[in-house]
Structures are given as C-alpha cells and as structure tokens.
Amino acid sequence: MKLYECQHCGQVLYFENRKCERCGYRLGYLPEKGLLSALEERGGAWLALGAPEQHHIFCANAEHDACNWLVGDNAGQSYCVACRHNGTIPDLTLPQNxxxxxxxxxxxxxxxxxxxxxxxxxxxxxxxxEHGLVFNFLADPPDQNAPKVMTGHDNGVITIALVEADDAEREKRRSTMGEPYRTLLGHFRHEVGHHYWDLLVRDGGHLKAYRALFGDEREDYGDALKRHYNEGVPENWQNSFVSTYATTHPWEDFAETWAHYLHIVDTLEMAAAFGLQVRPQIPGGKDLSVVIDIDPYRSGDVQKLVEAWLPLTFALNSLNQAMGQSDLYPFILSPKVIEKLGFVHDLVRARS
Structure with a gap:
C-alpha cells in the first residue's frame, strides 16, 4: 500500500479516503492506474484530475458507501474490478449487516x-x-441450532462469515483457537491463496516443486484436519512452518505462506512510502539497521524483502509493546519458511 496526494491541493491521502479533508474534493480510486484521484463532476460523470483523458462513474456499491472505486463511463460496467467478483452479499436492510x-x-x-x-x-x-473468483459474504442463520457459516474456499468460491467483521467475536475466536493473529484482511489473503494454488501450482505445472517443499497435497484433508485438532502441532514446528495452522496440510501451508507474502509486500510498500529507516541506537544494533527504499512488487529476490522485513518487524513489535499491545507481527521466519516464501515469490514474479 502507498500514500497518495490530492491533485487539487496537495493534501496527503490514504487508500480509503472518500473526500479530501483540506479542499473537500470527492475522491475515487482508479484501479487500472493504481491511483486515488480528486474528482470534478462533469455532466453526470466524474473527471479524475489524475487521469483526465476519460470520464468515470462510481462503482454501484458506492451507493452503500462500500466502495470508492471508479469505472470508465463507456466501459459498460456498473461494478468496479473488485466488486464484480461479489456473488452473495448480506441483507443490507439490516443496519448491522x-x-x-x-x-x-x-x-x-x-x-x-x-x-x-x-x-x-x-x-x-x-x-x-469453472475457476472464476467469486466471494460470498454470508450471515449466520437466525436459528441458533443451525450450522454456522464457515469461512473457506472451494474451487474459486470464497466464503467469508459476516460475523468475522465483529471485532469482539473475531477476537474471541482468535483467543479460543490459540491464534496470534486474526483479521479480515488476513482471511482474504489466506483464502485467495487456495485459489491461486489451483491456478498457479496445480494448473501451472509446478506440482513437483511444490510437493518437494510443502509436501504431498494428496494426503486426505479430512484426516489431516482431525489429526491437527486432536493431536496438536508437531514439536519444533517453527523450524518449517510460518504458523501452527500451516502444519495442518500442505494446502494450508501454502495458503498461510501466500498470506504472509502478501502481508510482507504490502507493508513494505507502505514503509517505503513513509521513508522509514530502522537504526537502533545501541552498539550492537548494526545488524538491525535498514533503509526501506525498495519496491517490493518489483524486487527479483525474496531475500531482499526478508532483509528489510525482519528489522522493520522488530521495530514495530517493540513499538506495539510500548503501547501495551501484542506484537504486530507475532511470527518467526525460519530459513525453511523463507524458502517457501521464495517459492511464492517466484510464482508471482513469473506473472508480472
């Protein structure tokens, strides 16, 4: 993620901003350009000051203040490139939904x-x-005895339980399941990892290399899940896995590694946007010094990402603890995990 600037007045903008707080201009995101732009209304459409060559309309979900992305006014689309992947959304007549x-x-x-x-x-x-990506956002049934909605993936269909948007309920589940981290964004990044395993690994001709690193996904998933919850995690699991859930099955190992890769590139881009440097003021802090000035989306070497990521997370975790909060990134990247991140990195770089 990066910072933006209002094209009308120069105010610093953030990704979710709907309006410039300095000049009052309405803002919209242009996904094809990766640009948040100030807008001027022109005859029922909008002129983006950052891309004035075409008029735009807002995604239909802007009506519900659920989206600020733009669509070309001649594109023949009502929904933006993100919202057109929605399958089922909850009953919006209920305010809590x-x-x-x-x-x-x-x-x-x-x-x-x-x-x-x-x-x-x-x-x-x-x-x-057959393989298109679609999201279903489902509320639990009103009958308390009925099965609850489970967040998960099935052949391109990603289901997100609406209750996960409740911070208190999500924290309760995180604590009950002994997880160090549980967020909505984390759910999305994990579940979409299963989708891209299908597309890039299974259908992309990389099964042999994947199995050598993550294990054989033909292992019965149901049996693996039962073993995980009945027997717990293997001893010394952190030597090979990024999380306890990654130990469940090779599919989950890949999805967890994929999610962490997205955590890393997105956070490093934001750190670079702020020009962050880590320079510990202690004699032995040289190894933790780093100037974060790389573009993680263009880096050809996963090791460069890790070299920036580790000092940054050491600093961020320490800052969080100074505020009485738990670690921002409560995970360990062992050499084996870094190798797995490299596998994901190479898959992604082959697409760009």
Missing part, C-alpha cells in the same frame, strides 16, 4: 489492490464458470 459488509469490503479492496499490482489472473465467475 450493512456496517459489517462495509468492513469486509474495505479488507477486500485492499486485497484487490495487491492482486492487481502483482498482475495475477482475476477472471470473474461469469468469465470463467
């Missing part, structure tokens, strides 16, 4: 920012009925 959906859409749009920058395939279900 609308608020939850807005939170979910904010996380989903951050996901799509990254997927677009990485130039990953983004076919909709109508464009590819």
């Amino acid at each position: 609308l608020l939850a959906w807005r939170k979910i859409e904010a996380a989903k749009h951050r996901l799509f920012y990254t997927l677009l920058k990485l130039k990953l395939p983004l076919a909709t279900r109508s464009e590819d009925p």
